[in-house]
Amino acid sequence: MDERAPELLEGAGDPHIHTSPSLVPNRKSDIWRLVDACERWRMAFGVVKWHHGDSVTAVEVVNSVHHGPFRLYGGLVLNEPVGGLNPYAVDVAVTLGAKIVWLPTLDADGHGRAIGQLGGFPFQQVRRTRLPETGIRIVDEGGELKAEMKDILSILSGSETVLATGHITTEEIIRLEEFIRREGLDLHLLVNHIDFSVPNLTVKDVETLSAANVWFELAYFTVSALGHSSTEAIKHLVETNPTAQFVLATDSGQQKNPICPEAMLDFVSLLLDGGVSKARLDLMLHRNTRELLMIND
Numbered sequence: 001m002d003e004r005a006p007e008l009l010e011g012a013g014d015p016h017i018h019t020s021p022s023l024v025p026n027r028k029s030d031i032w033r034l035v036d037a038c039e040r041w042r043m044a045f046g047v048v049k050w051h052h053g054d055s056v057t058a059v060e061v062v063n064s065v066h067h068g069p070f071r072l073y074g075g076l077v078l079n080e081p082v083g084g085l086n087p088y089a090v091d092v093a094v095t096l097g098a099k100i101v102w103l104p105t106l107d108a109d110g111h112g113r114a115i116g117q118l119g120g121f122p123f124q125q126v127r128r129t130r131l132p133e134t135g136i137r138i139v140d141e142g143g144e145l146k147a148e149m150k151d152i153l154s155i156l157s158g159s160e161t162v163l164a165t166g167h168i169t170t171e172e173i174i175r176l177e178e179f180i181r182r183e184g185l186d187l188h189l190l191v192n193h194i195d196f197s198v199p200n201l202t203v204k205d206v207e208t209l210s211a212a213n214v215w216f217e218l219a220y221f222t223v224s225a226l227g228h229s230s231t232e233a234i235k236h237l238v239e240t241n242p243t244a245q246f247v248l249a250t251d252s253g254q255q256k257n258p259i260c261p262e263a264m265l266d267f268v269s270l271l272l273d274g275g276v277s278k279a280r281l282d283l284m285l286h287r288n289t290r291e292l293l294m295i296n297d
Contacts, residue, residue, distance in 0.1 A: 004278055008282055009261060013046060013047075013285075015247060017049065017252060019034055024253075028254070034046065035068070037261055044070065047075060076098050079107040084107065087155060102166040103163070104168065106118065114200070118134075143171075149176075153180065156185075162187075162294075170201060190247070206237060216241075218237070218284070226257060245288050248268070248285050
């Protein structure tokens with residue numbers, strides 16, 4: 001571990017953490033273990049993501065009895081267990097204080113095309129007896145946003161809930177950002193794990209999507225033993241898009257990967273060793289993440 005990594009981790013947040021309970025039976029961390037570990041390394045906050053739906057209510061229970069400095073946030077993932085692109089589920093999640101609403105992940109058409117299967121991953125077991133036959137798309141056959149997607153955007157606009165792209169395709173992300181910009185909607189858009197199999201953004205894609213309300217997530221998962229990216233690729237993305245708003249996340253919780261905060265320490269160390277500057281990492285870990293999530297502390 002690079003000796004500079006713990007200093008950078010202090011006060012940082014992680015916008016993408018997987019814990020149990022989960023569709024994946026072998027998640028390495030539950031919420032309580034996550035809180036304890038992050039407090040030991042003096043992290044400030046984290047967002048828990050469950051592929052099967054809502055983590056907001058569980059997080060609120062934890063926060064109600066945990067009085068340490070570390071703060072948890074929850075969200076909603078729009079996979080089939082909550083009805084896919086379901087404006088009613090989004091309305092409830094926003095009302096309950098969801099920090100992020102993720103567009104479809106395991107059940108997205110983009111996931112199926114990139115990974116080769118819907119509902120899960122080849123590298124890990126998923127506890128589902130009913131898998132989708134077709135993936136969820138946010139656009140219709142003509143490339144226009146579906147009515148339910150527009151309804152979801154109207155709910156999120158002006159709220160303090162971030163919209164994250166999940167596992168939709170690059171083409172869908174571009175259509176989404178164009179609509180948000182054209183309609184003048186007031187919302188923060190997070191493009192998840194940009195160098196993962198989906199969406200697998202290019203340098204040009206990042207340039208095209210860059211805007212004041214768009215953030216780009218760089219995730220430990222993509223450079224881990226389960227990913228296919230590299231610190232060199234991340235450094236290239238960052239250096240060739242100096243004005244883009246990048247944030248660091250772990251996307252951790254897989255059996256073969258360390259959990260947060262160890263995953264973040266490893267990620268920061270790898271990036272430091274790969275030549276990403278300490279100042280740039282500090283920006284991505286602290287200011288950018290807080291501005292994305294609208295956290296003022």
